[in-house]
Amino acid sequence: MKILLAEDTVDLNKVISQMLEMQGFDVDSTFDGQMALEKALSNGYDGIVLDIMMPKMSGLQVLKEIRKRNIVTPVLMLTAKAEVDDRVEGLDAGADDYLTKPFAMKELMARVKALTRRGSQYAAKELSFGDITLKSESLELIASNTVRLSLKEFSLMQALLLNQEHAVDCNYLIEHVWNDEADVSEETVWLYVNFLRGKLSYIDSNVEIKGDKGGPYQVVINE
Structure with missing residues (x-):
């Protein structure tokens, strides 16, 4: 299973990537929204993990653009507690799930596994x-x-x-x-x-x- 991870916090990106790889996922790691969008448009993925707040393009902008391009890959949004409106907007724009920071890594792994299983619905x-x-x-x-x-x-x-x-x-x-x-x-x-x-x-x-x-x-x- 191939995952696209877009998270601009370097340490958190590294930890999530390592944990996903330990669970058997192949991870493409990016640190800004523009690169995440380019990856999503040029590669096939089983799941995408998008942080909402990123440089160059927000996770919401990336999500809206890939859905506009008819890419139906399941998307998990990472949000801060204060980003309630963004979370709602993300779900309206086609996000499949969200996880609020800070989160337990075990919960993130469970959500990603559920997300990739859910991909078969598409x-x-x-x-x-x-x-x-x-x-x-x-x-x-x-x-x-x-x-x-x-x-x-x-x-x-x-x-x-x-x-x-x-x-x-x-x-x-x-x-x-x-x-x-x-x-x-x-x-x-x-x-x-x-x-x-x-x-x-x-x-x-x-x-x-x-x-x-x-x-x-x-x-x-x-x-």
Whole structure:
């Protein structure tokens, strides 16, 4: 599981990063809102931990921007006791949870674990992009025509659609689509990308998958 942590207090950032890594998370650590936003727009994450008060951009500004870009990654906001209005605004803007400082590290770890489990809720029954609809119950990909996908093809298309705002690298896809299976390589991902390209062509879609062998890959609308 990959976590984006945005906390400008250096010592606290270091402690949280170390604790998350001890729990088995892969952590991208940032110290200001601008860098957090850039990371969120260019990488796929299973959860994001945002401090509200940060330099360059506040956590609220980052949250609003990523939600505006249709990034549905679960977000935990870190707030000070006095930031009640900000907390409410954050929840209204799409935060999934909040934790008030000071907090026990054990509670933060529990919240992050719950947050990443909750991420599976975002695997909606239907995902749409351009002229395509991806249906989870029937594993169908629909545009002018309809085609049924294999489970791996479906999982790959789902991962690409959930990260439609940015290109996704091979390591992320191997971890999330193939669950780090030992015999899966960049060659495997490339093979399935081409399977999906063929099926997008078959259903006469205006959506295509950009990227060369080795990735990264991104779904785009071909006008």
